[in-house]
Amino acid sequence: MKLHKFKQMGMNIVIDVNSGAIHVVDDIVYDVLDYYKNLSLDEIINKLQTKYNKEQLEEAYDEIRQLEEEGMLYTEDPYKNIILNDNGPSYIKAMCLNIAHDCNLKCKYCFASEGDYKGERKLMSAEVGKKAIDFVIENAGPRRNVEIDLFGGEPLMNFKVVKEIVEYARQREKETGKNIRFTITTNATLLTDEIMDFIDENMGNVVLSIDGRKEVNDNIRIRYDGTGTFDDILPKIKKMVEKRKDGKQYYVRGTFTRENLDFYNDVMMLADEGFKEISIEPVVLEDKHPLSLREEDLETIYEQYDKLAEEIVRREKEGKGFKFYHFNIDVNGGPCVYKRISGCGAGYEYVAVTPDGDIYPCHQFVGNEDFKLGNVFTGIENNELIKTFKNGHIYNKPKCMECWARFYCSGGCQANNYSFNKDIHIPYELGCKMMKKRVECAIAIKAKLMEE
């Protein structure tokens, strides 16, 4: 597919898939585009003459042709060979450290089955953590920027080791000239002043989980005794965010499920609490799970995204804007095409490490023995699997090659693809539909804000 067009917020938007060009067009061009590639100008005039006059149609046709000649409409894909010819080595430069396979909450949708990843409850030792740092530094080769994600379960259940790992990484940074950037993802229940100061100082990004409105959050994000966490975490999250001065990153993030399909209200609740970086994302669960999103929920979900996009434009114009993570598409910049065609990097640039030091393609594959890549003490054992993941890019995913959103999405989530279709190359369709809707919204927001 070379072109995608859609209507939103009173605009007709056209995306030239392969060049990334974006146009806002009038109704005439919008209609002519339906026939442009298959019919001659005379035939198009014939088809549309009841709606528009001949002169208008000729003008529209001409403008389309001009943009086509300038490489901004119906562009061919010039990238394929870049990736197919890329036989160079790949470097593991990002790592998810599962600091704790344990959690003090039991959120009802947790993919890690309440933190233990269906295994034993276990904390990572400092020894394993340090070995993992050594592993990633070694394997990052020439890459200078290294990312470490402190994850769980709940990583703050093992704060002592977090501190040791960070300290060790700082020392290794000096020795090796790498730039190690930490992110921590936490449910916020265990945040104390001491921990917050540590996080603020040492983390490049902190991801704080809350699902939005109290009744929504407390229905899902619960303790072992069944009580909700909202009243406990909201003040802590606020305090943590207040510390993030000077453009230091944070995200306040939640998940929506079948029980809050009106998640627009949860985003707004978080925005009204003063948070500027917000993400509320669709839960991914198998169909039979009571909280799972299903095909029949899509209409409602689309409506919510539309409403959110309009509200974001409104608030932005009033100078009260906030960022919704999935709408933050940088239409003018963003990563280069090399990155966009290579996807999330799971399994060859990014890996996850368990408390035992076992290495998996990403946190979502942890515990599935078929996907074990090796161990930080003994190194990579399954190089074939690394190759499979490296080749798991859009050009090897037939559905993605027909999809207009491929350079925004880069081929979806390998883990979701695998869990729904038992093949990383077959996209998880419900996810695709929501992804495409979000990309449309993101582009419409940009277009709308540029319009005035």
Added chain:
Amino acid sequence: MKHIKTINMGALKNSIAKPGCKECANSCQSACKTSCTVANLECENR
């Protein structure tokens, strides 16, 4: 142009000229991480 307003000339195609240094951040789409779509990453080599 009278009928078409171009708001982006095709940043994607132009980025082919970039070195493809792969120093940019990792991007994960899953709902439990920082979970960005690749298109909102920042380039480390502007």
